[in-house]
Amino acid sequence: MISLLIHSFLFFVWCLSAFHMYLLYGLTKYAKPEAGSPKKPVSVHILVLGDIGRSPRMTYHALSIAKHGGKVNLIGYLETSPHPDVVNNPNITLTALPAPPRRPPSIPFILFAPWKVLHQFYHVFNILGRTLPPAEWILVQNPPTIPTLAIASWISTYRNSTFIIDWHNYGWTILAGTRGANHPLVALSKLYECHYARLGHLNLTVTHAMARQLRLPPYSTRGAMVVLHDRPAAIFQPITSPAIRKETLTRVLPPAEQDLIPTILSGDTRLIVSSTSWTPDEDFSLLLDALVEYANPPPTDTTARTPLLVLITGQGPQKDHYLAQIAHLTATGQLPGIRIATAFLPFADYAGLLACADLGVCLHRSSSGVDLPMKVVDMFGAGLPVVAYSRYQSFRELVKQRVNGRGFKTAGELAGVLVELLGGCRGQLERLREGALKEGERRWDEQWDEKLAELMRLVT
Numbered sequence: 001m002i003s004l005l006i007h008s009f010l011f012f013v014w015c016l017s018a019f020h021m022y023l024l025y026g027l028t029k030y031a032k033p034e035a036g037s038p039k040k041p042v043s044v045h046i047l048v049l050g051d052i053g054r055s056p057r058m059t060y061h062a063l064s065i066a067k068h069g070g071k072v073n074l075i076g077y078l079e080t081s082p083h084p085d086v087v088n089n090p091n092i093t094l095t096a097l098p099a100p101p102r103r104p105p106s107i108p109f110i111l112f113a114p115w116k117v118l119h120q121f122y123h124v125f126n127i128l129g130r131t132l133p134p135a136e137w138i139l140v141q142n143p144p145t146i147p148t149l150a151i152a153s154w155i156s157t158y159r160n161s162t163f164i165i166d167w168h169n170y171g172w173t174i175l176a177g178t179r180g181a182n183h184p185l186v187a188l189s190k191l192y193e194c195h196y197a198r199l200g201h202l203n204l205t206v207t208h209a210m211a212r213q214l215r216l217p218p219y220s221t222r223g224a225m226v227v228l229h230d231r232p233a234a235i236f237q238p239i240t241s242p243a244i245r246k247e248t249l250t251r252v253l254p255p256a257e258q259d260l261i262p263t264i265l266s267g268d269t270r271l272i273v274s275s276t277s278w279t280p281d282e283d284f285s286l287l288l289d290a291l292v293e294y295a296n297p298p299p300t301d302t303t304a305r306t307p308l309l310v311l312i313t314g315q316g317p318q319k320d321h322y323l324a325q326i327a328h329l330t331a332t333g334q335l336p337g338i339r340i341a342t343a344f345l346p347f348a349d350y351a352g353l354l355a356c357a358d359l360g361v362c363l364h365r366s367s368s369g370v371d372l373p374m375k376v377v378d379m380f381g382a383g384l385p386v387v388a389y390s391r392y393q394s395f396r397e398l399v400k401q402r403v404n405g406r407g408f409k410t411a412g413e414l415a416g417v418l419v420e421l422l423g424g425c426r427g428q429l430e431r432l433r434e435g436a437l438k439e440g441e442r443r444w445d446e447q448w449d450e451k452l453a454e455l456m457r458l459v460t
């Protein structure tokens with residue numbers, strides 16, 4: 001028995017050291033070009049353990065670096081088509097990660113998760129450590145946190161790269177949201193995230209609230225932090241010409257809703273857009289309950305109810321569940337005057353839809369309380385006022401109440417705001433639209449150039 005234990009232990013140690021040698025084998029270091037030799041472009045590996053096409057912020061980082069002549073390797077999954085400017089950019093190379101294994105329903109999450117992490121570890125490590133040459137910078141989106149932070153931190157040590165963490169949110173709070181706060185992996189992932197968070201050489205965050213929070217335990221980061229708010233991409237632009245609005249609506253609305261175009265143009269039907277990833281992160285029933293309340297006023301309430309077309313874009317796990325609910329509400333006559341349609345649109349059409357709509361609705365619930373929904377930023381870029389779920393700390397860094405949008409915390413409040421904005425008096429919606437247009441004028445490039453170009457030695 002004892003001998004077996006000793007042998008297992010020795011085997012374990014042997015495996016560990018073999019693994020360590022494997023990690024170190026053949027890793028070359030990044031070295032500054034010798035003085036006097038021709039200047040090499042700044043090289044950056046950008047890593048996102050997600051679909052590149054649905055990672056707008058990392059896409060914009062890549063474009064900004066490339067614009068200044070830096071050479072970018074953008075590493076991630078290729079599921080949807082990436083931004084066309086990235087695909088056609090001579091300074092950006094896309095490196096695809098093999099798709100992660102899918103969990104068969106019969107295998108419990110806690111058994112499957114380690115296998116998936118190992119699979120991702122192997123491929124990310126190989127790409128960052130072997131396939132690609134060493135880079136001056138490694139920029140990693142967090143979350144996903146596991147295993148990217150660990151790999152990027154090791155690689156940057158072994159290969160002499162400078163390691164940047166771009167904090168969008170926290171991995172462990174998202175896991176707590178889907179698995180429950182008491183799941184054993186949540187505590188583990190929190191420990192891991194706090195440990196590797198301290199190893200970033202430079203920290204970017206999406207909000208001031210997040211930067212403040214990262215300074216406190218359990219993260220306790222020190223040193224300066226660069227707050228880089230999300231900004232709309234150039235593709236999100238307002239549409240002012242009625243002719244272009246009509247043309248765009250004809251292109252982007254599902255065939256079954258095209259008959260509403262004349263009334264949308266005249267303002268007799270209001271077009272509401274909500275984009276969602278149909279995950280538990282967003283409580284979609286808030287919107288459905290609010291629409292039912294909007295459509296069925298109590299007899300004492302005589303405010304006009306403008307007919308609505310509600311177009312919901314996006315794909316995700318809970319879509320079928322809510323589609324069934326919508327079908328039921330419609331069939332039982334609980335949504336008089338309201339049509340709800342869903343669509344999944346290419347990027348350019350989605351941008352066009354936002355510019356044609358009257359109001360955007362955002363149901364994003366922040367798991368950490370300090371991140372911000374990118375979709376609201378895009379809505380502002382298209383000049384679209386927003387009604388957004390507001391029960392989190394950083395909300396005010398984006399939506400200014402009664403200036404460019406409104407907040408709500410319950411379905412009842414949302415219904416009230418809809419009546420107020422879409423009912424008889426249209427003045428308020430117009431004012432919010434002006435506020436949204438103004439907010440949308442602030443773009444990504446200016447703040448990126450100001451805050452990062454020099455820091456990353458792209459300009460001298």
Ligand SMILES: *[C@@H]1O[C@H](CO)[C@@H](O)[C@H](O)[C@H]1NC(C)=O
Pocket residue numbers: 029030031032136160
């Ligand atoms: C590591 O990179 C820095 C620049 O980021 C450079 O000055 C230094 O010489 C490099 N070290 C080695 C061992 O190549």
Ligand SMILES: *[C@@H]1O[C@H](CO)[C@@H](O)[C@H](O)[C@H]1NC(C)=O
Pocket residue numbers: 041066067068069070089090091
């Ligand atoms: C690519 O980099 C070069 C400099 O190396 C720069 O002049 C050019 O504008 C960059 N191209 C794009 C599309 O960003």
Ligand SMILES: *[C@@H]1O[C@H](CO)[C@@H](O)[C@H](O)[C@H]1NC(C)=O
Pocket residue numbers: 197198199200201202203220221222223224225
């Ligand atoms: C980023 O955070 C780490 C962890 O505390 C810290 O050591 C480092 O100094 C920070 N870097 C900057 C530039 O703020």
